[in-house]
Amino acid sequence: MSPARSLQQGTRYRVVVAATAAITVPALVTGCSVANSSHSDAASPDTLRIVLPQEPPTLEPCDASLTSTGVVVRSNITEPLVERNADTGDLEPRLADSWEQTAPTVWTFRIHPGVTFSDGSAFDAEDAAFSIDRTVNSTIGCDVDGYVFGDDELVVKAVDPTTVTVETQAADPILPLRISFVEMVPTTTSVDDKVRDPIGTGPYKVDYWDHGQRLSLVRNDTYWGTAPEYARAIYQWRTEGSVRAAMVLNAEAELATSLGPEDGAGDLGVAYPNNETTALRIDGTQAPLDDYRIREAIDLSVNRAGIVKALFQGLGEPAGQLVGSSIVGFDPDLESTPYSPDRAAQLVAEAKADGVPVDRQIRLIGRTGQFPKINETVEVIQNSLSKAGLDVKIEMMDTAGQLQYQVRPYPEGAGPMMLLIQHGNQAGDAQFTVDQYMRSDGYQSYFGTPGYDAQIDAAENTVGEARQAEFAKVIANEPKEVRQFAYIAHMNGVLAKSPTVSYAPNSATGDEMRLSEMTHADAPANG
Template sequence: MRSVAISGSPGYRNVVEFLIGRDFRGDNSIVPELATSWERVDDRTIRFYLREGVTFHDGSPLNAEGAAQVINYVMSEELNSDLLDFVGAPMSAVAVDEYTIDVSTPDPDPILLSKMYFVAITSAKQLNEAIDTYDTNLIGTGPYQFVEWNAGQGINYTANPDWWGHANPEAARGSVTVENLHYVFRAEEQVRASMVAAGEANIGVWLSSEQCADLGGCAVAPSVETIFIRPDTHGPMFSDIRVREAFHLAFDTEGIVDTILAGEATFAAQICNATCTGHDPALVPYPYDPDRSVELLAAAAADGVPVDMEINLAAREAVFPRSEEVIQAVQAMLPEVGFSVSTNFYDPETFGQMVVQNWKDVRRIATW
């Protein structure tokens, strides 16, 4: 299996594959996956040379024409998928020959190659013949293939006997050692820990340090995800830089890490961690300075900024162990410097729909 530290990726990236991957066991550099090599044609275009002899789980072959169709579909403005917002400027693809594909952007894009890590190559046959199943039935080229999805309960996968990586595990960066996989969805970390303790599950994720101490055999590794609070900088309060700085200074982040999270977290200075394109090692975290926070809010209020507006903090449930306790601590700290705040918790699906689909209606809130 390819096990990578992104929520959902062990299930997703073991079913669908991408033109490029990353060397998670090494230096996180870009490595070949469905493309064996690539080259810059000009400042807007990268040419990829596809791996030959690869088949999708539906039996259709990987080729440049199909890959281009999929890229153009998922990156189309008509589809308006989340991916389009995530990678920024639109891109398009065209087949050069059977196993060569050009991917281009309207304007020069120096990080186009990095963006291709997020663009999955799924079955063009599915797009053409069964597009109504596209969102619920993953068809890729990966080491595991989709069997069944029970919404809110779990997903089943089985090993793909025709995976190209069986014959070349070094290039595939992994091998298949488990025949069947069953991902069970359990939001409560105590339930996940209990399932492992009872032998009902082989692996439990996102467990607390106390649960790991009881169970033994836990592995701890950095995540590529940075958890952050996103205030509405377009609203009348957070559009003022003094209010935003006061917001930063109001959090005793180190105290939260040391107490609630038992030291098992890193105080981030930016959204991009050290493995991320755009990381700036010179940035340092804001200090905890509630007195300065009070001063900044008072100065903003004196200039007519409505600093007494209530902050509606929308938070995801079970983002990581004890995430609810962290939000409760944040909610307690903000009023100490003069902010008014309320908190609402949402399950991940509801939260995602609210933020992505109805963002214009909820922009005045802060999201976690």
């Protein structure tokens, strides 16, 4: 971890990323809840009741790149300077009206005037500079820090109340895309701890959070933009998809997320491409996983087609890469690894004959409720790996527990392990995937090679059509150069929606579910 530093006061900020800052989610979760059983989740025409697969681990805005946090926080409580259109991939204004590259290493953002936070204070360039600094420089371990900024150095300056400049060490053609992940907070926000009750400029603010029970957002009546239709949103969480679906069918909720086709949503189920890819991430730093043959055997043991057909009921497709089709760098001709259990067993036997300790137990870690049929998925994978000659133990964890193994710094003495991940590139450019998942020191990477890191560097320095081609090469080379992953499937999402609500989910819905896009349906129709 980088040594603790105090933020400079005034208009100039020196930003140095703490890429290995510790995650303090468990402590935050225990401290951010106010138990109050008197709160009601009774039906009301002005209230949206939403049921999620798990409770958000935090409402900290700088952790909004975490799916389970962003689905509540992003564009509801807080907003960024710039946002990406999920349908077109274009960057659009939000709290910044415009942005331009004013020097080879400098981008200038013009702040929208007249914006206020939910506490009534004005939002200006000082807040914007502070928010960027807090996200990438503080020692509180922001997920956006590792996910978006890597080891970059920035110099951020509030030039005047409506102008912010961001200077990079080298020319960065996608800096505005990076900045779109930074949620704006006031300068009064703590720089020493993550916040339990975030203040933002969004259309909603936190009303109450009964830890373990429900979380309520209430309309921000001083919102600078168009007022949303619903006065309140109440989030609850249920692990079982069938229970979530039944709550909508029984008019106990208006929306239920992360459903499977077998969960019984019926005519109220809405399928959509959710831009998520599931994969096994393999820690190749410890035996027996440090042997390339063992990692190849694991890859060959995954019956992707069978998992998609039998467990996901066709909602998805076998994956041969970590990015989806809407991402710069996706190669439509890249095929998934063929299912070959015999070859997998042969590779394990060869490694064993050479002294590789293939009998050493390997931990297979999954996150409860991460996607429908996750328990069955890990069981199928464990069974296939056992047939190949490997000893694999399943460990299912909640979000806070799994995060310890998902992001750096990883627990010491954890032993050989594989992590079942689900990655949705929210930014639209493969750089955000390879930087965090494939670099040797990536925020969510176990290992890599200097040669492969150099390939990533070369791709990141290209623009236009060349950028697409270079990243496609990088992604295609990962199994040859490193083989840290066994890709499983590009996923589709399903949500249940009451006929009283009009809402069209898109590829960003799993990461950012905007309440302002939800309106009262004119007629009892699902659409």
